[in-house]
Amino acid sequence: MAFYDLSKSERAERVLAIKGDIRDGLLSHNLQKAHLFYSDDDTYIRKxxxxxxxxxxxEDVNLRPAILAMLFKFMSDPDFKVRQTVINAAGEIGKWDFEGVRSYFDEGLKDPHHSPRNAVIGSIKKMGEINPAPVLAWAREYLHHEDKEIRREICHGIELRGRKYPEDILPxxxxxxxxxxxxxxxxxxxxIGQIAYKKGCLPTVLANLKGWENRLLVDAALxxxxxxxxxxxxxxxxxxxxxxALIDAHFPDRKRKSG
Incomplete structure (x- = not known):
């Protein structure tokens, strides 16, 4: 039965069972059940x-080495769903311990399948919102990467932080x-459009855009x-x-879209 075919109470029990099975597997060094969850066809089981x-x-400092060992092992799995789940797990850890898992995002950006790469984007979003300093410092290293898709993914990944703190990502x-x-x-x-419509963000975005050199891109952003x-x-x-009105106040000579 699919996860969301279960009742709310049954879903809660299922999550507790998954947690218990993964914990037991980490303690016994038997990762078979954990691997089944990480590779499940049901997105919500993997989540x-x-x-x-x-x-x-x-919750358990003593389990951390075993968890990192499990993620390291699973990261080379041939099933993209397992690698995707690893990166998402690393994203949960990276909300407060980014340095311990940053290598998974380095690897994930190069993954041949789009799902793990998308997991990197999602993880950057959730980590950057809560633990911005190391995450944004890491992201900056990839802004001029030779692979255009990596540059695009990094740009997309830092968006969520900008919805509350545009000054952090505009540089x-x-x-x-x-x-x-x-x-x-x-x-x-x-x-730029996604961060500009949030409360209090537009003046910050416009003030920053005034200093940009690429006027064609600025016009497109406006x-x-x-x-x-x-x-x-x-x-x-x-x-x-x-x-x-606010845009016109900041850019009185802007090129307006015809029609």
């Missing part, structure tokens, strides 16, 4: 597995303003901000008209 791995790491985003690849630039414009304030009008801190 439960990586969440309880993070909790076990937090990193600025380093991508001259990127050679349209796909990276498009992601950059998207991320149009995206305007469009986002229409598309997400039920969720934006400002109306589209208020956003346009």
């Amino acid at each position: 439960s597995a990586y969440l309880v791995t993070g909790r076990l790491y937090s 990193l985003l600025a380093e991508l303003q001259h990127d050679r690849t349209a796909r990276v630039r498009d992601t950059l414009v998207h991320v 149009e995206e901000i305007i469009d986002v304030h229409h598309r997400y009008r039920n969720f934006t801190a400002l109306t589209q008209a208020e956003a346009i």
Whole structure:
């Protein structure tokens, strides 16, 4: 039976059982059941597995070496679902102990399958929101990587931190303003739009954009901000008209989109 076919109480019991099985496996050095959870076809079973791995790491100092050994072993598994779950588990740990798991994100960025790479993006988002200093320092190392997909993934990954603290990620985003690849630039414009509509963020974003050199990209970002304030009008801190007025105050000579 699929995880969400269970009742709420049955799901809670299932999670406790998964936690107990993983803990027992770590203590007995028998990772067969843990591997079954990490490779399960049900996304929510895998999610439960990586969440309880993070909790076990937090709750029991004595289990940490065994947990790291398990993640190291599973990271080379031929099943992409296992590698994806490893990275998500590392993301839970990295919310407060990034240095202990940073190697999994280095490896995950190079994974041949998109699912582990997407897990890196998701992990950067959740870690960067809670433990920004080491995560953003690590992310900066990849901003000019030769692989355009890695640059794009890093840009996307730091977005969530910017929704509350745009000043933390805008200097990193600025380093991508001259990127050679349209796909990276498009992601950059998207991320600027996503952080600009949150409460209190637009003035900070606009003040920062005034210092950018790539005016064509800035113009594209301004149009995206305007469009986002229409598309997400039920969720934006400002109306589209208020956003346009603020943009015009910062960029009185901006190029306006025709039509």
